[in-house]
Each structure stands twice: as C-alpha cells, then as structure tokens.
C-alpha cells in the first residue's frame with residue numbers, strides 16, 4: 001500500500017495527473033493499449049479537468065486508451081448525476097479517444113441486462129490477459145462504500161460476478177457496479193479521497209486493511225499495487 005498526502009485538492013489533482021501521465025506512458029512502452037476504469041462522484045472532477053488540460057492533454061497518447069467505469073447510477077446519460085456524463089463533461093469531450101474505445105455502462109436498458117452486457121464486454125476485453133485494468137480510480141464514501149458497493153448491500157457477497165446490478169436504491173438511485181473480483185486483478189488501484197468528512201472511516205480502513213467491515217476493505221489487489229491519494233483534510237486522523 002502506497003500513501004500520498006497533499007496539502008489540498010488542487011495539489012492532489014496535479015500530482016495525480018502527473019502520476020497517471022507517467023503510468024500511461026510507461027505502460028504503453030510495453031503494451032499496445034492502456035485500460036482505465038473511471039470513478040464517479042465529486043472527488044475526481046478536478047483530476048479529470050487537469051487531465052483534459054495541458055500539458056497532459058498533449059502528453060497522453062489518448063488514442064491508445066480504453067475507458068471503462070467502475071460503477072454507474074441508473075439515470076439517463078444527460079442527468080447531472082450520471083457518472084458517464086460527469087466524465088464526458090470534465091474530460092472525455094476534450095480529448096481524442098476513439099468512440100469504440102469508450103465503454104460506458106448502459107442505463108437505458110434494465111439494470112440486470114446492462115450488468116450482464118457489461119460483464120460480457122469485460123470478459124471479451126480481459127479474458128486473455130493476466131491482469132484486468134491497468135488503472136482503476138476509486139472514491140470512498142463516509143460510510144466506507146466504494147464503487148456502488150454499499151455496507152449491507154446484497155451484491156457484496158457475490159465472489160463470481162464481475163458486474164452486478166443493485167436494485168436497492170442508494171442515495172435515491174439504483175446502481176450498476178463492478179465487483180472486487182475483477183477490480184482486484186488490476187495492475188494499479190488508486191483511491192482518491194478528499195475532505196475532512198472522510199477522515200474517520202479512512203483512518204479505520206487504512207489501519208485495518210484486511211478487515212471486511214467496509215466495502216472499501218474488499219479492495220485488495222491480488223498482484224497489483226494499491227495507492228491512496230489523499231488531501232491533508234482526509235488524512236487528518238492517520
């Protein structure tokens with residue numbers, strides 16, 4: 001586990017954008033494509049805006065990226081709460097990634113069907129590969145949830161599925177989420193966590209990494225690396 005703590009969200013976003021640019025460049029020296037799973041919520045917005053601006057917009061070889069999502073809220077794409085819309089507005093609409101390499105989670109079909117469809121896409125993309133994603137970006141909720149894996153949600157105990165639909169409304173929305181099974185086979189997993197409201201649960205999770213009290217503790221890379229990129233407010237209890 002690697003811990004990176006920065007003064008504030010701005011410094012964190014710049015440092016993580018640099019770190020990601022280097023990871024992509026180094027990976028593409030040995031691989032044809034780079035696969036990334038984006039997170040939703042508020043925390044990654046500033047990072048996406050940095051990656052969409054120079055020098056990163058010019059430095060990153062966007063044409064060789066495949067973009068996926070870690071989870072989605074079951075709302076239409078043009079809904080402000082859509083994780084896909086947030087990523088498009090803050091990053092994807094400003095960089096040149098071929099449309100067929102942007103794999104959004106469909107929310108205009110029944111969630112179970114969409115989960116099955118996305119699982120099929122992931123198997124098609126990863127089955128012949130040692131690791132799954134080259135990079136996964138994750139957030140953390142005050143309740144210890146990550147992706148759309150919430151404490152007490154039935155989906156959590158499924159160790160077979162790569163993608164699940166959770167019909168229990170979380171924050172007023174049904175969800176489709178990737179599961180630890182596919183996330184934990186990734187090469188690099190980054191938790192991006194900001195704000196004092198996350199400090200208590202974060203300290204508990206980081207000091208008890210193998211406990212399984214919180215969904216975020218199910219994220220334990222099999223062969224890859226786990227990184228925590230934090231601002232000082234979130235890290236205040238560490």
Ligand code: 6PG
Pocket residue numbers: 039040041042043044070071072073083138139140141145146147148
């Ligand atoms: C989602 C996210 C979720 C998010 C956390 C933190 O769809 O809501 O994927 O897991 O990362 O809820 O959200 P904030 O960054 O908004 O605090």
